[in-house]
Amino acid sequence: MTQPAKQPTLAFIGAGNMARAIIGGLLKTGFPADRIWASEPALDRMDDLKAQGLNTTDDNAVAVKNADLIVLAVKPQLLKEVLLPLQSAASTEDKLFVSVAAGITCDSINQWLGGQQAIVRCMPNTPALVGMGASGLYANAQVSEEQKTQADSVLSAVGITAWVDEESLLHAITAVSGSGPAYYFLFMESMISAGIKQGLSREVATQLTLQTARGAAEIACTNDSTPAELCRQVASPKGTTEQAILSFQSQQLDQVVENAMAACADRSHELAKLLGE
Numbered sequence: 174m175t176q177p178a179k180q181p182t183l184a185f186i187g188a189g190n191m192a193r194a195i196i197g198g199l200l201k202t203g204f205p206a207d208r209i210w211a212s213e214p215a216l217d218r219m220d221d222l223k224a225q226g227l228n229t230t231d232d233n234a235v236a237v238k239n240a241d242l243i244v245l246a247v248k249p250q251l252l253k254e255v256l257l258p259l260q261s262a263a264s265t266e267d268k269l270f271v272s273v274a275a276g277i278t279c280d281s282i283n284q285w286l287g288g289q290q291a292i293v294r295c296m297p298n299t300p301a302l303v304g305m306g307a308s309g310l311y312a313n314a315q316v317s318e319e320q321k322t323q324a325d326s327v328l329s330a331v332g333i334t335a336w337v338d339e340e341s342l343l344h345a346i347t348a349v350s351g352s353g354p355a356y357y358f359l360f361m362e363s364m365i366s367a368g369i370k371q372g373l374s375r376e377v378a379t380q381l382t383l384q385t386a387r388g389a390a391e392i393a394c395t396n397d398s399t400p401a402e403l404c405r406q407v408a409s410p411k412g413t414t415e416q417a418i419l420s421f422q423s424q425q426l427d428q429v430v431e432n433a434m435a436a437c438a439d440r441s442h443e444l445a446k447l448l449g450e
């Protein structure tokens with residue numbers, strides 16, 4: 174996508190893990206800190222952000238009033254109570270709301286904001302912190318092309334973006350990339366523990382596991398071969414890897430992963446239903 178004509182002023186409502194990952198990534202790209210507002214109830218928890226030049230406030234309405242693009246980064250369970258008092262601040266100008274809250278639909282957000290707001294739903298992930306995020310995005314009918322470009326430029330500053338035309342696909346995106354980093358961290362932990370059981374020190378098992386994950390991801394991203402082909406290149410016939418792969422397959426790794434991702438997407442649907450009224 175092209176760059177927006179004007180760099181927007183951003184507000185993050187909620188300055189927790191996900192907001193900080195995006196803010197950190199943006200600052201690394203040179204995005205001006207003084208064009209970012211961060212808002213949450215505990216002002217002192219944002220001292221570090223203030224020290225980096227961000228505007229901080231404990232009044233969400235102040236942050237919304239000052240911004241063109243507002244990132245809603247509170248827990249889904251809190252979104253309704255956070256948005257209801259923001260109706261008048263939201264309605265004053267053409268503002269774009271970018272919600273990263275899992276599950277909650279554009280219709281629910283519009284109901285709580287009391288209007289027909291331009292809303293982008295985004296499912297980012299925490300590797301945004303190191304510029305390697307992967308975000309799925311959906312825009313409702315009120316979002317202009319300029320606003321879509323603005324949202325894309327914020328998220329693409331911290332990784333790749335993929336837009337979908339159907340809002341319901343965000344459930345699947347949550348299962349793949351939103352929650353995905355956790356699956357890899359879990360697998361790393363398992364490999365470290367197994368390495369320790371085979372006699373390695375925690376330090377060595379950790380170093381080798383992490384560098385292997387980094388190297389494997391790098392090859393998979395830069396090579397034309399599919400992950401399945403790359404796997405075959407490691408697994409020599411009648412060699413060592415083959416035995417590990419056979420063990421995974423005998424325990425139906427594909428099915429294990431499919432079940433886990435289905436549970437993740439189901440929870441996303443459930444959050445939309447439970448919290449969307």
Ligand SMILES: NC(=O)c1ccc[n+]([C@@H]2O[C@H](COP(=O)([O-])OP(=O)(O)OC[C@H]3O[C@@H](n4cnc5c(N)ncnc54)[C@H](OP(=O)(O)O)[C@@H]3O)[C@@H](O)[C@H]2O)c1
Nearest residue numbers: 186187188189190191212213246247248249273274275297
């Ligand atoms: N973490 C991820 O990997 C990830 C990935 C994709 C999407 N998301 C989505 O991102 C959102 C935030 O998740 P998170 O992991 O960043 O959670 P988090 O770390 O708990 O961040 C939420 C922040 O909102 C603050 N907050 C609470 N009440 C508030 C209010 N009334 N006004 C403004 N801020 C308030 C919280 O402060 P207190 O701690 O004081 O309550 C906290 O700092 C969720 O909707 C989640 O679905 C997360």
